[in-house]
Amino acid sequence: MAALVLDWRRIALRGAAAGSIGGVLLGLVLLAAGGRRSWTSPHYAEFVALYAAVCIGWGIGYAHLAATRAQINRLPVLSGLTFGVVVYVVTQLALYGVAAEQTHTAQQVAYGIIATCLFFGLPVALAARMFEKVP
DSSP states (O other): OOOOOOOEEEEEEEEHHHHHHHHHHHHHHHTTTTTOOOTSTTTTHHHHHHHHHHHHHHHHHHHHHHHOOOHHHHSHHHHHHHHHHHHHHHHHHHHHHOOOOOOOOOOHHHHHHHIIIIIHHHHHHHHHHHHOOOO
């Protein structure tokens, strides 16, 4: 079995771009739905920086998976929707773990999963596939 040689610079750049695209789209949807709007809060800049870092991290993780498993880029819609569910569940577990999240209603959970799948997972997958074809 031959060793797979990865171009980490390329993976990081493509993943950062894909994660940024997904992060901006999801952020806009969450703001439109009544999300955090406390621009005057002293912690707002920290929140935005952390949100950006997490989105870029998820994007790089997806780009790594896409670079090492060819089937992920063959079905980007299914991969993106599945990735959205994973992102939502892991994020909620992390937030519950640090006691930073409250319990949601079933409707809020459904909205969160749908929003994360459609406006983060899917754009990340489609952007990663598009960037994969760029030399």
